[in-house]
Amino acid sequence: MNKISAGQDLFLRSLKRHRLFVLIARILILVLFLLLWEVCADTGIIDSFIFSSPTRICACFWEMVLDRSIFLHIWVTLYETIVSFLLVTLVSILVAVLLWCSRRLSEILEPYLVVLNSLPKSALAPLLIVWLGATPTTIIVAGMSVALFGSIMNLYTSFTTVDQEKIKLIYTLHGNRRHALTKVVLPGSIPSIISNMKVNIGLCLVGVVIGEFLAARNGLGYLIIYSSQVFKMNWLLMSIVLLCIMAMVLYTVIGLLEKLYKHRI
């Protein structure tokens, strides 16, 4: 180990202090919020029937853990989200490659992609139910529809903005367009593919929950709609909290994937 100079030591310490402060502040906000909520609900400042409270949510969760019903709901939503996410990733890469291969095709299809991307996807969900029935397939397709078109456009843009000189290099080494794709465009676009995945996982979850609102018998989206109709606010808020946690976990997993990739090269 090299000896650290006094200035460097001071800098490192202040950096550490800064990080600790941020961490404590983050935790404190959550704890204070929960505490305030709990106290207000218990003392009757807010109506606990409508606003529920952290302890009631926990109790409700524990109850559903004991009768195992919560696991089904979580699993269904998670499964549908992951399947639609994987399909979106695969299909959007394939379509973006196709568009990259034929500039003419991409020019022809551009206005359609723009329209499909700006269309509010929740408008499609009732249509999907009529076409595909109230099945998990519908929900997976609903999840895909939210993310797919934007994802195709983002990937295509990142494919076409690859340094043209790098592609020229491939030609100077006597390669063809296929080599340009496999040696330059795809490997060079991995960072944008990953950041695209980070956006997509969230969007797929949105689409799946919308789908579950309309066409499900299981899943957290179903639980939210059902509990709002029968005024079980504990269930409703618990489902929202679970969705928050799920979104965070899924995002973290992709973040880890990114770290793994960065570490490898």
Place this chain on the structure above:
Amino acid sequence: MKPILELKNISYSYHTPEGETQALSDITFSLAPGEFTAVVGPSGCGKSTLLSLIAGLMKPESGEILLNGEPLTENSSRIGYMLQHDHLFEWRTVYRNVVLGPEINGSLNEETRQKAEEMLKQYGLAQFASSKPSELSGGMRQRAALIRTLLLDPELLLLDEPFSALDYQTRLNVSDDIGQIIRDSGKTALLVTHDLSEAVSLADHIIILSERPARVSDIMPVTFSLENDTPLGRRNAPEFKNYFNRIWKELNHHE
């Protein structure tokens, strides 16, 4: 001696909806095997276009390019092309960047691997074989790019201002270094540059192009009476500034 490359009355124009820009007009010259030729001209006169045509990346609108007496086939593997920037891929190690050529044409085998390793060793990059390109200095990167080009064993080497992205000091060292490597390899080279002193220090002939549309305004043979004819030796020789001034005049007398 039979020329390795002949250009006959080459013309080329760029087309946009706004109109047409003629880049090259009636270019004729030839290169003898083993010669080092430099092309100089005002910036934007179409020097890079010329190299892209010779490399077969674009087709001339009129005229003929002959390689070893035969019409140029598209993208001939006998031609190596070094671009302005090294374009080493950050997602590959130095070694895997260097073997990109054989990897593309499907000749990556024990023999080419060994050759790549030998060349890395020869040019002082052996210990960086598994490093990322970003860990190399500008000069080392340019050398890695040269190995990548030479590994395909081209007869004719096209160099498109390969030193222009380097800072001045590195540039002097690298251009001398790489010029020497190319000379020792006995390959025919065509260097495009806007740096007159680089042209004089490296070339046997200098082709001077006019403003756009570029024509050949002069082809100047460069000979130094040096015992040890190195780029650095040339820079210090008394003839150096004579050549420099002659080219300078030639470039500016049309204005």
